[in-house]
Amino acid sequence: MGVMDLKNKLLVVVNPISGGAVKDELIQEIAELLNDRQVAFTIYETTGEKDEYHIRELLEAQSIQKILVIGGDGTIQTVAKAVDKRDVALGLIPAGSANGLVSNFEFSTNVANQIDIALGDSYILMDMISVNDHLCLHIADLGINATLIKNYENSEIRGKLGYALQTIPTLMESDLPYSFSLTFNDQTIHLQGVMVAIANAKQFGTGAVINPKGKMDDGVFEVLIFKKLMLVDILKTLNEDSYRNPDFVECFPVTKVTIACQPEVALQVDGEFIGKVQKVSAELLSSKLKIMVPAQSKEIQERFNL
Numbered sequence: 287m288g289v290m291d292l293k294n295k296l297l298v299v300v301n302p303i304s305g306g307a308v309k310d311e312l313i314q315e316i317a318e319l320l321n322d323r324q325v326a327f328t329i330y331e332t333t334g335e336k337d338e339y340h341i342r343e344l345l346e347a348q349s350i351q352k353i354l355v356i357g358g359d360g361t362i363q364t365v366a367k368a369v370d371k372r373d374v375a376l377g378l379i380p381a382g383s384a385n386g387l388v389s390n391f392e393f394s395t396n397v398a399n400q401i402d403i404a405l406g407d408s409y410i411l412m413d414m415i416s417v418n419d420h421l422c423l424h425i426a427d428l429g430i431n432a433t434l435i436k437n438y439e440n441s442e443i444r445g446k447l448g449y450a451l452q453t454i455p456t457l458m459e460s461d462l463p464y465s466f467s468l469t470f471n472d473q474t475i476h477l478q479g480v481m482v483a484i485a486n487a488k489q490f491g492t493g494a495v496i497n498p499k500g501k502m503d504d505g506v507f508e509v510l511i512f513k514k515l516m517l518v519d520i521l522k523t524l525n526e527d528s529y530r531n532p533d534f535v536e537c538f539p540v541t542k543v544t545i546a547c548q549p550e551v552a553l554q555v556d557g558e559f560i561g562k563v564q565k566v567s568a569e570l571l572s573s574k575l576k577i578m579v580p581a582q583s584k585e586i587q588e589r590f591n592l
């Protein structure tokens with residue numbers, strides 16, 4: 287507990303296992319930085335059991351306006367669910383293995399700067415999507431990437447190396463291409479592809495920009511159909527501004543989409559493997575998530591025409 291100042295009370299949610307790293311030193315450093323800034327705080331360490339419920343209890347019992355989240359996308363997800371429709375902002379300290387969501391903001395890698403962003407007053411009201419009733423903040427997809435994530439979760443390796451090692455067996459096992467039917471804006475299209483992505487964000491934590499049009503606070507999300515595994519075009523996703531070959535990917539901005547696939551295809555939401563499904567319903571939620579971002583971030587510059 288830091289200096290008592292109820293107006294400034296911060297809840298610090300730490301996932302002790304995210305990213306596979308011990309966080310004792312990081313927590314110590316953050317506690318000192320918060321004390322220096324005279325911010326009162328309570329620390330909650332996640333256990334992996336009923337965290338959403340416990341965080342909600344803390345929000346109800348104490349006058350908390352901000353939560354500092356130290357963890358990966360899964361931890362941000364849990365906190366977002368606990369916040370629900372409350373006017374509570376999230377400050378982010380990326381400490382996961384991939385940090386997909388945070389990689390979309392121009393975040394500093396310096397912890398003191400991250401604390402200043404969290405305690406500052408620049409925020410976005412981020413869109414959220416429901417994907418088969420799972421909350422999606424970042425990117426959900428059906429097909430090759432979700433299959434990869436499933437194999438990765440079954441392996442012993444955490445971290446980016448895990449993805450690389452899992453790629454080859456996944457590509458050999460999968461029955462590509464899959465058949466998808468997508469219904470949106472009163473039309474249904476049928477096509478073959480290796481992956482369909484439902485994207486709020488621009489890029490994965492690996493840096494692959496799969497959705498150059500992605501803006502987290504524009505009131506729409508994109509549905510993207512990746513038709514073939516084209517190596518040159520996959521490499522081009524490393525460049526944000528590059529032209530996207532329509533033989534490789536097509537993109538549609540939507541607020542609602544249903545996707546049917548035959549036979550069933552692997553689904554992942556924000557990096558968690560959900561299962562194999564024959565149908566996906568995705569819809570923009572009416573509630574938004576308040577996320578603290580750097581004042582110089584693109585979203586803030588565009589909003590205020592700076």
Ligand SMILES: Nc1ncnc2c1ncn2[C@@H]1O[C@H](COP(=O)(O)OP(=O)(O)OP(=O)(O)O)[C@@H](O)[C@H]1O
Pocket residue numbers: 301302303304305306332333334335357358359360361362381382383384385386491557
């Ligand atoms: N104390 C704990 N022990 C074991 N598992 C935990 C604990 N606390 C949280 N978890 C689990 O950690 C997972 C969330 O991890 P998170 O996504 O934040 O990190 P990561 O997987 O390393 O990062 P990323 O999502 O960026 O790849 C959830 O599945 C949650 O149940």
